[in-house]
Amino acid sequence: MGLQRLKQGDTIGIISPSESIKGLEDMYQHGIKTLEELGYKVKVGKHAENSYFYSAARPSERLADIHEMFEDKEVKLILISVGGDTANELLEGLDYELIKRNPKMISGISDATTILLPIYDKTGITAFYGPDLIFTFGQKDIPNEIKEQMFAAWSTGDFDITPIDNLIDDNGKPVNEKWKCIREENVEGKIIVGHLDLVAILYATRQIGTLKGKILCLESMGNTNIIHTWLQWLKILGVFDEIAGVILGYFPDLDANSKHFRDIEDLILEITEGKEFPILKINELGHCIWNYAWPIGSKMRLDATNCKIEILENYFKNNFDKE
Known part of the structure; x- marks a missing residue:
């Protein structure tokens, strides 16, 4: 079934x-x-x-x-x-x-x-x-793009994930940043989506298995020092040695005026120095922002070079092949 x-x-x-x-x-x-x-x-x-x-x-x-x-x-x-x-x-x-x-x-x-x-x-x-x-x-006032993708994800499995123009966060602040390529490359892999610290904890405690070949889609609360801590744990756990790519979502607590601020692009590049997997920064994933419905375990093409994401398989037809 x-x-x-x-x-x-x-x-x-x-x-x-x-x-x-x-x-x-x-x-x-x-x-x-x-x-x-x-x-x-x-x-x-x-x-x-x-x-x-x-x-x-x-x-x-x-x-x-x-x-x-x-x-x-x-x-x-x-x-x-x-x-x-x-x-x-x-x-x-x-x-x-x-x-x-x-x-x-x-x-x-x-x-x-x-x-x-x-x-x-x-x-x-x-x-x-x-x-x-x-x-x-x-x-x-759920944005039409979110509503359409969300119900398509739950009813047909046929949808696009593209940047939303004029996105506004929960505090009424316009999100002016565009999708940004942090490291170029084009890969395919199944997506693992979640809150950064919980992904690290679940992996470390063996609540989830191998992340080899997966594309990690991560979001988090907290300023850059908190994000730094959990990205470093992923490095220590060897996650960055086996994944295929990273998508970073919206991080609402980054405050350029805080002593704890650091540009997240600089941070992820330093922690993953020497790696070649693509990294893309987007907005439609995270706290205090409108979220697409991200299908965990679906095969994705991540073209960070051209800032494009494509879901490659219909999970209504294939639900149990998770490897």
Whole structure:
């Protein structure tokens, strides 16, 4: 059984595997309303709206919601409500065999990295990084380019990833930087997408396997000193010795007036000195910015020289070949 395409009238399931929605209730409700106005039914996990300290619920309850959504035949897409910090509590209890028997799309951002990458790694099911309930559908005026790509990613698998003009971040600041080639080259490889520090931790703790030949698509919070720390860990772990390429997303906390500021282009070139893989800097991936739906595990052509990205395979036809 492969992934089922999302169609209007289908059911989208909502889970909160990490942080509570407390304090974000208005955006949460707006997100549900937006999905319904777009023609979808919404099913909320039993514990998705709860609160247990800073998490949505106890680990066992959050796990139950995940497993129930995968087993629910009505649900075609599982949408994570929001990020957080405690999704790692679920790793020891995730039932990958149950998930593999009931393949379906799941999408989220930030701490969702902690479950999205292992789900792909251990089942071969395409997971999506970027769109979530609160910071995508809970926002006003989703750009047409984002909406079209996102639903194409979930319904046909046929879409383009191109720069969006006049992009504005969550603070209302225009994003004037264009896509930029940091190191030239043209490669193909399957994409691994996620929050920089969590990618490093998952790899170091063997929650995900080899990254050989993969294209890393990375985003992060924090100023350059924080980003430096985690890029250096990837170097120490040997990741830069085996990957095929890097795409850097939007880094909202870079402050040129901070004593911790350093140009990220200079930083990544120094850390990967002597390597030949391509590096491309883009905007449509990250916190505080509109995100495309990035299909984890899909084969991509990265042409950093000409600042182009192309998804090469349709994951609705091939969901389990992850190597």
